[in-house]
Amino acid sequence: MAATLAAATFAAPASAAQRPADTTDVRLITFNDLHGNLEPPSGSSGRVTLADGTTVDAGGAAYLATHVKQLESEVKNSLVLSAGDNVGASPVSSALFHDEPTIDFLNDLGVQASVVGNHEFDEGYRELQRVQFGGCHPTDGCQFRDRYTGARFPMLGSNVTFDNGLPALLPFTVKFSGGQPIGIIGATLEDLPSVVSAEAIQGLEFGDEVEAINRTSGWLDRLGVKAQIVLLHQGDNSEGGPDDCQVDGGPASQIAKGASASVDAIFSAHSHMQYNCQIADPAGNPRPVIQGLSYGRLLSVVDLKIDKRTRDVVRASTVAHNEVVTRDVTPDPAAAALVEEAVTKAEPIANEQIGAITGDLKAAGGESGESSLGDVIADAQLEATSANGAQIAITNPGGIRADFTYASSPAGEGDGVVTYGEAFTVQPFANIMQTITLTGENLKNVLEQQWTASGTRILQISSTLHYTYSASAPIGSKVSDITVDGTPVDPAATYRVSVNNFLAGGGDGFTEFTKGTDLAGGPVDLDALIAYFGAHSPIAPPAADRITVVA
Template identity: 70%
Template sequence: MRASRVRRGLTAVATALATAATATAATAGAAPQAPPEPATADVRLITFNDLHGNLEPPTGSSGEIELDDGGTVEAGGAAYLAAHLERLRAEVPNSLVFSAGDSVGASPVNSALFHDEPTIDFLNSQDVRAHVAGNHEFDEGYQELWRMATGGCHPQDGCEFRDSFAGADFPYLGSNVTFEGGAPALLPFTVQLSGGVPIGVIGATLHDLPSSVSPGAVRGLEFGDEVEAIDRTADALDRIGVKAQVVLLHQGDEAESGGPNSCDVAPGGPAHRIAAAVTPKVDALFTAHSHQQYTCTVPDPAGAPRPVLQGASYGRLLSVLDLRVDRASGEVVRQGSRARNEVVTRDIAPDPEAAALVEEAREKAAPIANRAVGTTAGDLLREPAPSGESSMGSVIADAQLESTADAGAQVALTNPGGVRADLPHASSPAGEGDGVVTYGEAFAVQPFGNTMQTITLTGAQLKGVLEQQWTPEGATILQVSAGLHYAWSESAPIGSKVSGLTLHGEPVVPDAPYRVAVNNFLAGGGDGFTGFLEGTDVTGGKLDLDALLDYFAAHPGVVPPSADRIEVQG
């Protein structure tokens, strides 16, 4: 925790104590008493999640929000996010702003080129008071997360955005994140005063976070059960007299349809499971990670309703929770709570301070970001077909196969979560022209800097990997390179869904060796694909972004591939 935040917290506590002392003295003396303080305090909590360094308004489908009536509206952008925050704070002066994780990592080039320092500066400017560590906060390891928190120039690249970097003015939370041996690696909670009442903020990240990052990024860390950690922390807050408690949970459900304030989510999701189980001491949960929009009410174990909500991603929604807190007991009056998601529309004047920061990042990144690297003949989109394949994912897989040909690769597979943006055919606001792909656009698609690896799997092991695409929690369909074809059955049981696996029209032989190209995240068993760990004869390769850049350079006018590599059967 930064010293400035500590000082501010101590000052707030001292002010509250002094106010209480003054009121007591006035009551004891003969001086006229001030009007009695209201029995309850109204406090507004505002949270965003999964910003991913999107300082500029995101484009394509990533810059739209589906409304309750089925229509869409353009949304997002740091300058508009700041303007809406100012409006919401003006409505309720006792307001606190939080982040539910993944503010950095997988970021566009304007933030990522500078190791996301511009995004941290933006969060500081918005007086964010607490931030749970998401999985992407660990993309570059714990030491980089610590640098984000405490400041200092990057150990290799120095300070490239500004002459110095002060770090975050807010604490990173993670009640279930420990070092091996059990010592806390992050603060479990923070207490914030608002309206004269203390609000306990508990942070918890997904317990299976190691499956979402490269193994080396979380070496030496352990991620415990979310419910156990939240309950333990809630008990500690209760013991010190903090009764109003909320959770920043970097875990979420999948929404099946609906606008920002619907609750049409897939049953049995992790956020609902956690929300139904954690102690009744917790009054609300802000969720994240799944990039979905929903506003739900889930009964706690005592049967009392409490809000559970998530605000999509990329700064397109703000999750707003209005609490009524009893001043005498410190408890939240549940029936007085109101939760909703508000769209960060672009129909209001942008905040000038935030706009200046965005423009500074854009100008400093422009010489690299606006360089043309290729052309396309149509939209390359990450929205999947019913089979699970997408045109953007197919192009990435083709690029990775081509980049690993020298290592003998016969097929390439890539994870859909690594495909981070569309490549629209229309020109971006930078004015490069229709069909022109810039470095910045390509970077937004492949921002992780994963290294390609080529491994040997038997045909049976390759089929086994494909069977791992389905789990009881849902499906993660890998993107496949041209030449590989198979069918999967919706009705078949998990573990037996794949059939008709061929390579260039020939059946894949179970005991024959095949050279398979994957990024190092998948090679390490990421996203639960542990079958890749069986690979042998590992050969290193290029960065995934470089593979995509080389592919665009070698193939002018890339045509969106047809969705015919994977077939869906009944």
């Protein structure tokens, strides 16, 4: 049972010395990065790797609901929370309806609070507000159900402000569980502008996570709210099983080390990893920092004991674990019915054939980072923008969300058949193509920006562009032998380059694209892909010989 904060100060009542019965047990049940996966995800996206290396099928809204209810039944006082990316980059059964089915599911699940992830901004701040507060989509209306009433839980963001400094989202909420107030702080990644199109977050700013958490924690301290947790949409990379702590010491760990000692647990997200760590706060006291993969495959569970006298968490008694959302339980009937409703309503569009392939088109790149699917998508975007004088097309690997597989899917459409739903899953962001003019020097700089101190992102390129890179050369000097249509690139010459609006705005750190001039608009990336399949099917996997890597 839970109730929401009213404006008040929570003073601890006077009491005798603490006895064992003078604590309240509270269970926090959290998931992250659901991305609208109502149906059980397939392939590796639907499996959890355990500590011994074995895998188990996991995920699916109806199974998730069953596991949540079981966990709630074990502890009288429980809160269900989300660490963000509930929506966005979703399968077609949710995305076709602007993720309204997913929000309806989360409402039914009893989610009490969520932080915003980067994908909550995919369709812009105004759409995020509609998802939060309800109302039909301004263009498509209410297609899933006759009415859409919005999320019955707050979407938090303590470090999200308008460019005038005013808060754009609630920084925190307070929930009562077992009579105890629990402060819930939301913070999303500071570098969100690098992974969301510039138009989607125009007028917004994203501040330092630690500064925002500590400022908000101070407010809660002054309100007398001693039990505090953070929903953090930022993560580390990791290895190991669900309850191992083999993290790389990345952003989540660094934020955890700096976040106020008043915070008793941190639920992490964004990196789609699994870990269960104890990281010391600035006062030297360990606290859980935990993440549960993605797509509803794990539930991160933190059990707190709250002192009834001080209303603070007895930190030494905190227990955390990641619970696998196995599929060996009875699916929750209400959740299963909602999923079936969404799937059934999406089927007429999702199952429409748009083309065919002769073999698998994979999103993952080979040694050079070039992928067969990336090649096809870039070629499709080049063809779709030819009227703009495009000579080259370049797309970001993060925008390619799935493979096209030759084998028939469970829908039974037949080997080699490509459906609208499959294409939507591959390109779900509705990014708009733009053609810009870059110099040869700009183009070289773009390609060099694929390597940074924090990692490598290999752009996918059309068949008109070829280059070589040295794996051992220093960052900034890796690329050579760039050609366009077989002719070496002249640093002073100009070239018409098609990219999506995310890259055009400098997304993923490719800031050189923002120097482009003479912008001309084009179609949505998904429409470009569908048109290409219509014109060229069956499509064979390309040779993936556009990028050459040398030692």
